[in-house]
Amino acid sequence: MAESHIILLPQADYFQWVRATRAYVLAFGVNTTPDPVKAGEFMNITVGISPNGYPEQGDIEAWLKARFASARIDPVRINFPEELESTLQARVASGERYGAAVVTSSTTTSTTTTSTTTSTTSTPADDGAFKLYWPTDYAVITQAFGANPEIYSKWGLPGHEGVDIRAPMNTNIYGGYEGTVFAVENNPDVHPYGKHVRILHKDGYRTVYAHLAQTLVQVGEKVKAKQMIGKADSTGNSTGSHLHLTLKKDGATARKETKFLGDVIDPTPFLIYPDK
Ligand SMILES: [Zn+2]
Structure with a gap:
């Protein structure tokens, strides 16, 4: 533990x-x-x-x-x-x-x-621990995890449930860590995340890459860290092209490690900023 x-x-x-x-x-x-x-x-x-x-x-x-x-x-x-x-x-x-x-x-x-x-x-x-390699080509966080609780409260959330990262229209989106794709949504209109990809990683971590223009992986596909998995856009509940990245850890809500429902945790400490 x-x-x-x-x-x-x-x-x-x-x-x-x-x-x-x-x-x-x-x-x-x-x-x-x-x-x-x-x-x-x-x-x-x-x-x-x-x-x-x-x-x-x-x-x-x-x-x-x-x-x-x-x-x-x-x-x-x-x-x-x-x-x-x-x-x-x-x-x-x-x-x-x-x-x-x-x-x-x-x-x-x-x-x-x-x-x-x-x-x-x-x-x-190289330490083998779960981490998140930078998922776009732009090393800028545009909305922090937990930000704007007054906006997100109407969705029943204590704040922004992920990090928004700069990603202009049709730029590359990369998987943060190796894993297996367990969900792909290609209909832009059925989920607040628009077109999105979900990857299951080791140690019970899951990532979601939201608001995409295009997904480039299939359910069941094994992906490497930094593999291109989609292209950026603003589909779903979004204004302006960017990547929304959500991180979940199985059981985190039940263990009270997070005040978010659905095992959502803060991805920020896991993010590896790109070398300049
Ligand atoms: Zn977001």
Whole structure:
């Protein structure tokens, strides 16, 4: 069973912070959140503390300790995403999940044994963990996961249930990871996702690629990571060509790992940004 651990990051420039956690996220299989309240659902909270990073809470470390007394707070004090990245990469290199500054209270369990994680993960692309290679030719997220709850509430959703990624009309859409195509919708008018492709991956992960102009794979087909699976468009409930990417993990809703129904989880920490 996965360790109950989350990384809390400043909401401003959230994706720059998320990106800085990539190697650590892949090494230790931990998610990130910009929401301090959600972070409180976890036993271990690694928190990136930048100056004025949490304008609502102020001193975020004190705020967390006051509200979530049984949680273990693992502060990482940084000024820039680059600092966060180097700090966390050093932890990955040493296999130390938490920083030395963490005071382990007597109530915490034996969570300090991290030796079972892979020993060398300096090249996250080769560590064998599920990940999402960038699915378009444009390294821009145009709508974040969980964004615009006021819009999505009318669909019964707590927020945007995936990430939108730039993909102009008829540009290439790639599968994020190897797997088997388990659903293809070629009718643009019967689902809010329009024409779309669904792929089943290892470890119970599933991805959905929505609003396509054209699908290029069949149900049952085995696909490789980065294989072209379709072309971008704006079919279904969409304004303007882009890719909507949804990630699901079987059982995530039942295990309360996500507040979304249908096992939808945040794909952001799994995304591998393309090399510039
Ligand atoms: Zn979307």
